[in-house]
Amino acid sequence: MPSVPVREVMTTKVLTTTPDASVAKAAKLMAKNSVGSIVVVKSKKPVGILTERDLLLKVISADVRPSRVPVKKIMSSPVLTITPDTDIADAARIMARSNIRRLPVVEKGKLVGIITTMDIMRVSPELLETSVEAERRVEIEESVCEVCGEITTHLYEVNGMWVCEDCRDSMTR
Secondary structure, three states, rough: OOOOOOOOOOEOOOOEEOOEEEEHHHHHHEEEEEOOOEEEEOOOOOEEEEEEHHHHHHHHHHOOOOHHHHHHOEOOOOOOOOOOEHHHHHHHHHHHOOOEEEEEEEEEEEEEEEEHHHHHHHHOOHHHHHHHHHHHHOOOEEOOOOOOEEEEEEEEEEEEEEEEEEHHHHOOO
């Protein structure tokens, strides 16, 4: 497959907020724009990212009032970034290895775009499948499965966890 730079598939209109904005305000912006994340910037430089998962795990499940919590308290930080010249295959590998679905794109220290797994899927669905398969093939010798607690001679890395063959199969269906 020919090399495709991220700049050709990234979204250039990125939803942003500041670290001091309330989680409620950020969530409303995400809902209004039908997106699953918002990049947190300070002087146009990404300092974090707020995702639906952050909202679920750190606000809703904790029964925290979103209007009273600043974004900086719950954002994922530091945020991984790539440049517009990064090949989408490399972006897909970074996402698979880090178990993330979005990567802000930075040029000369400034946010210029964002690329998501959906962007990559539109251009080259086989890239994500290949990245996931490569992650799945890593093996280690005897240890304990992080899901079921079984001691086994072969563990596989799936979504950043070491799991036995049965748990791997159930997680990748």
